Amino acid sequence: MPTAVLRLLVLLGALWTLPNTLLGLMLGAAGLMFGAHAHWRRREMALVFHRWPWGPGGAITFGNVILHTGDDLESPCVTYAHRAGHAQEPSILLADHERAHVYQYLVLGPLFLPLYLVSGGISVRNRFERAADRYASTGRGWWPWARA
Template sequence: MVKAGRWLRYAWAAPYTVLGLLLGGIAVMFGARWRPYHGVVEIFGGRIGRAISRLPASLGFSAMTLGHVILAVDRSALTQLRLHEHVHVAQYERWGPLFLPAYLLSSLLQLLRGRNPYRENHFERQAYAVVAERRRLLRDSIRG
């Protein structure tokens, strides 16, 4: 049974989850695959994924998260970026409908400061840091 707090996090992120499901549904109509995975819906591949992967780096992406939906250009990108995207899921759960405006504002502030609006974005830096820490802990546990 899912606790009430979990349902509240799903509800708080729901506006973006609905958008992700709509965009993902379109991708599925063009050959993308989907599956539930650890509380999110992952959608990857298909003709739209191939088209996005051919865009110039400044216009494209390998994966993105909308609420509890992760959209990836293909299975490989999803596998490589899954941990990073799950950090964004947690950010959506925390920020809810405020996430996208806060994300865009962070990018705008970095751009105005002459910095990279993606790499220096607060939310991206947090996601990269969490993934790096998880990988460090995994390496340390393997070394024993």
Template sequence: MHPVTVFLLRTLGIVWTVPNTLFGLIAGVAGMPFGARARWSRAEFAIVFDRWPWGPGGAMTLGNCIINTHDGLDAQCMTYEHRAGHLEEPHVRLGDHERAHVYQYMLLGPLFLPLYLLLGGVSVRNPLERAADRYAHTGKGWWPWGHRRVAR
């Protein structure tokens, strides 16, 4: 794809998901007096708040913003299917998983959160989560529909 086309599509995606990104910025900034640190991640195409002080651990993406309880996004995590006992597979890099969600947000914009909840929320049943895990493993397939499942 032509670089100008890629730039325009990314810009449209950023604008389309601004409402979600604003929620992420509010949450991230709220954690800063308690130790959260903000930074831009070119790799994840997002503003990342590392060391976010609340929650069970892990990360959450809101638009082009990632709220992360770890020191960075290089932490390794289990996939949803592995955690649910459906299959055994290697851990994935947390940042790769969250980058898939950034791309999903940029395509779905304000529709992402209602669709995410409708599809099962934070669970192995959610095709958005399974696609993010697939992307973290392979670097491909962040969109959950229109692909063929590859046997591992």
């Protein structure tokens, strides 16, 4: 696909998911008052708020915003299936997992959050999480309805 066409599609996706991105920006701005800091990550196409002060740890994506409780998004983490004891899998990079969610948001826009919640929320059963783990493991298959 020509670079100009790809850039146009990403721009249209960013506009489509803007309501989600605005939610992430509001949450990220609240975190700034408690020590979070933000920077743009070109590869993830997202503004990342590091040291976001709430939650159990890890990261959560809203559109083109990633809220991360740690210092470095390039940190290794386990897959949802590994954490749930369903499989022994090698570690993945959190950045790759969250990038898959950004791609999902670019396509689904405001439909992402309702579909994500209906699919099981933050759990190993959620097809969005399994797809993000698959993408982080292989570099392919970020679409939640792709064949494994």
